[in-house]
Amino acid sequence: MIVLDRVTKTYSDKSIALKxxxxxxxxxxxxxxxxxxxxxxxxxxRLLTREERQTSGKIVVGGIDYDKLKDRNIPMLRRxxxxxxxxxxxxxxxxxYENVAFALEMVGKTNAQIKKTVPRVLSxxxxxxxxxxMPSQLSGGERQRVAIARAIARQPKILIADEPTGxxxxxxxxxxxxxxxxxxxxxxxxxxxxHNQEIVNKIRRRVVTLKDGQIVGDHAKSEYKHT
Amino acid sequence: xxxxxxxxxxxxxxxxxxxRNITLAVAAIAVMAIxxxxxxxxxxxxxxxxxxxxxINNKIDISVYLKxxxxxxxxxxxxxxxxxxxxxxxxxxxxxxxxxxLYEDENAGNKTIQSATxxxxxxxxxxxxxxxxxxxxxxxxIKQFLNxxxxxxxxxANSSYSGALQTAIDKIAKTTRLLKEAGFISIxxxxxxxxxxxxxxxxxxxxxxxxxxxxxxxxGAGTWFIKGPYVVENIIYGLISATISLTFVExxxxxxSNNLQASTFGLLSISYSEYYFKHNxxxxxxxxxxxxxxxxxGSAFIATRRYLKYKTRK
Numbered sequence: 001m002i003v004l005d006r007v008t009k010t011y012s013d014k015s016i017a018l019k020x021x022x023x024x025x026x027x028x029x030x031x032x033x034x035x036x037x038x039x040x041x042x043x044x045x046r047l048l049t050r051e052e053r054q055t056s057g058k059i060v061v062g063g064i065d066y067d068k069l070k071d072r073n074i075p076m077l078r079r080x081x082x083x084x085x086x087x088x089x090x091x092x093x094x095x096x097y098e099n100v101a102f103a104l105e106m107v108g109k110t111n112a113q114i115k116k117t118v119p120r121v122l123s124x125x126x127x128x129x130x131x132x133x134m135p136s137q138l139s140g141g142e143r144q145r146v147a148i149a150r151a152i153a154r155q156p157k158i159l160i161a162d163e164p165t166g167x168x169x170x171x172x173x174x175x176x177x178x179x180x181x182x183x184x185x186x187x188x189x190x191x192x193x194x195h196n197q198e199i200v201n202k203i204r205r206r207v208v209t210l211k212d213g214q215i216v217g218d219h220a221k222s223e224y225k226h227t
Numbered sequence: 228x229x230x231x232x233x234x235x236x237x238x239x240x241x242x243x244x245x246x247r248n249i250t251l252a253v254a255a256i257a258v259m260a261i262x263x264x265x266x267x268x269x270x271x272x273x274x275x276x277x278x279x280x281x282x283i284n285n286k287i288d289i290s291v292y293l294k295x296x297x298x299x300x301x302x303x304x305x306x307x308x309x310x311x312x313x314x315x316x317x318x319x320x321x322x323x324x325x326x327x328x329l330y331e332d333e334n335a336g337n338k339t340i341q342s343a344t345x346x347x348x349x350x351x352x353x354x355x356x357x358x359x360x361x362x363x364x365x366x367x368x369i370k371q372f373l374n375x376x377x378x379x380x381x382x383x384a385n386s387s388y389s390g391a392l393q394t395a396i397d398k399i400a401k402t403t404r405l406l407k408e409a410g411f412i413s414i415x416x417x418x419x420x421x422x423x424x425x426x427x428x429x430x431x432x433x434x435x436x437x438x439x440x441x442x443x444x445x446x447g448a449g450t451w452f453i454k455g456p457y458v459v460e461n462i463i464y465g466l467i468s469a470t471i472s473l474t475f476v477e478x479x480x481x482x483x484s485n486n487l488q489a490s491t492f493g494l495l496s497i498s499y500s501e502y503y504f505k506h507n508x509x510x511x512x513x514x515x516x517x518x519x520x521x522x523x524x525g526s527a528f529i530a531t532r533r534y535l536k537y538k539t540r541k
Contacts (some may be wrong), residue, residue: 049445050537071537078447089442093247105236106448108229150446 002029002048002158002189007057009213017043019213020057025191027157030184032200033193041193044210045162046192049083050074053147062157079107082151082188086163088143090135096122096146097131103153119156121149125179141172158189165196173178177203233452241459251432252464258428259468259519261474262421267472267515273410274507275500280403287363287396290387291373292353295323297381303352305381311356312372314365319357326352329444353383363400366393422522428462429526433534440534454531461527465519471513480504 002025003150009018017039025031033041046052047059059066062080069077090099097118104114122128125145136142144164151159161180165173177199184190194200200207209217238421293302302320309318321329328351334340344351360366370388372378375426388396433440443453480501 016238073446074537075449078445083445085445089438091439091442093244094440102443102448103446106443106446106452107234110229110232147325185525 001025001062001189003060004044004047005058005059005060007047007054007059009040009047009052017213018047018054021210021213021215023208023218025189027189028184028187030181030190030205031192031202031208032203033191033207033208033210034195034197034200035193036195037083039210040213041210042162042212045083045193048160049081049129049152050077051213052107053197055093079154080156080158081160082142082154082156082159084147084151084159084164086166088140088147088167089136090143090146090150092135093151094134095131096133096135096138099135099146100153103150107154117153118149121153124152124182126175139169139172141175144168144172144176145179148176150185152183152188156188158191159183161190161192163193163195165194165199169197173199229249232300237452237455238459240456241463242515244456244460245463246462246495248353248432248436251435252460254470255428255461255464256471259425259464259523260471263468263515263519263534264475265352266418266421266518267476267511270470270511270514271476271500271504273414275496277411278499278503279496280407283399283403284363285359287372287399288359289366289369291356291358292383293355293356293381293384294383295349301381306356307379309356309369309374314360314368314371314450315358316361317359319359321355321357323350323352323354326355350437362404363396366396366400425522426526426529429464429523430452430530433457433527433530437534440499440531444535450535457527457531458524461523462520465521465523466516469512469516469519472519473512476504 002023004021004023005147006020006022007018008016008020010016021040021044033044035041039043043052047054047066048061050069054066061077064077091102094102100118100121101114104117109117119128119131122131125148127142127145129148130138130142130146135146138146142216144167148161148164150160161182164176164180168176173196180190180192181203207219208215293305306318306320309315327344330352331341331344358369361371366388370393371385373382373386440453440457480497484497484501
């Protein structure tokens with residue numbers, strides 16, 4: 001479960017990114033966070049991955065209270081959350097296989113476990129046969145699928161996807177959304193930010209709307225209708 | 228987590244990083260090899276300079292001329308007092324007869340002097356004590372002792388360290404001391420500069436890959452799992468650079484040592500430098516390879532640190 005209680009984030013230049021945001025996301029939910037650029041979507045996700053620290057308020061993810069989280073335990077937290085970035089953030093000098101394997105190597109999985117897991121997750125994202133390709137040899141959609149494979153390789157309970165379709169054409173964007181839905185079906189909580197209205201309307205999930213750092217709408221999957 | 232698995236992966240990733248970033252590696256190794264060669268040549272030059280200075284210093288001594296009237300006991304006491312001084316490196320006693328023999332040897336071709344000593348019928352050359360100081364700059368302290376009234380009473384004439392000779396020796400002493408200090412200071416300056424150049428080169432190579440480091444951090448990799456391969460990669464840089472540096476100096480000595488001798492204007496003995504390099508090869512190998520590894524690993528350790536920091540400010 002993800003709980004944000006009156007969370008505020010103010011940057012050093014005094015700009016306010018989030019204002020007393022309260023949000024609760026249950027396990028296995030698929031939540032879409034929408035809002036214009038600068039609404040606070042990315043800041044919210046960066047707080048969840050502890051790339052930033054909230055100025056005030058309380059964040060609890062999977063029972064971990066971020067106020068009590070020490071720096072040395074941040075890697076442990078991040079290993080429990082899968083993250084997909086708009087700019088993919090693949091390791092450029094590693095093959096597709098090695099990029100996915102990295103997520104498992106760093107937690108000390110054995111070579112046998114890695115050899116079993118990597119092909120399985122690559123088949124989930126439909127990238128079988130691309131194991132030896134370098135990221136530079138892949139299309140944008142394929143790179144994003146590698147990033148998703150890497151994020152789910154450790155079977156995290158939560159998957160955070162920050163504008164994963166932002167750099168993709170409509171067909172690839174829709175493929176990525178389908179992969180995320182598949183992962184959600186397996187029981188992973190998915191938190192997705194997007195400003196792609198078509199996607200929001202099509203997949204009909206819970207939609208949280210952010211505006212100027214505040215939640216201005218929180219609709220269950222059947223309720224949301226953009227006009 | 229199995230530490231052996233992690234360690235093995237750090238080594239493997241370090242080696243892969245090295246092989247897959249070969250352009251950066253070549254640039255970094257070139258800079259490291261040049262700077263390590265500079266340090267190596269500086270060490271050898273300094274040793275050679277110290278050898279030359281040592282040879283000059285060994286030739287500087289004081290001769291004390293004793294009165295004919297002093298007793299063997301007084302001579303022994305004086306010799307003991309001199310040997311006990313920490314400024315004195317060695318003391319050599321030359322009796323009257325030995326002194327005369329030496330004098331005759333030195334003037335074997337001069338018939339006038341020979342006939343003059345024969346005509347005198349007595350030995351006019353006093354017994355002499357030759358004192359070699361630890362360093363020429365300590366001659367004045369020895370001279371101070373020789374000027375004490377009790378010691379002056381034993382001397383037939385002023386010691387050799389007086390007058391114009393004293394001025395000349397003092398100048399040589401000052402020059403050799405300055406040369407020694409210059410050698411030491413240049414090692415410090417060039418050594419520090421070299422370390423900074425290597426550090427900056429490695430910092431630039433790591434700066435180029437900062438996104439990679441930050442991505443690994445975001446994915447939850449531990450500090451050493453990220454840092455380790457960069458440290459390993461830079462240790463490889465250090466090892467290769469040190470090998471190039473030692474090989475270059477070895478080739479330099481075997482192929483162009485005659486030209487090198489001419490270029491030093493006789494200030495340095497290249498044959499001694501070559502001897503020093505070959506005789507101390509194992510120590511120099513440890514120093515240069517050690518420096519390469521320590522500077523490489525240390526630089527990578529420091530340079531990666533800034534990209535691994537968490538934003539803990541509220």
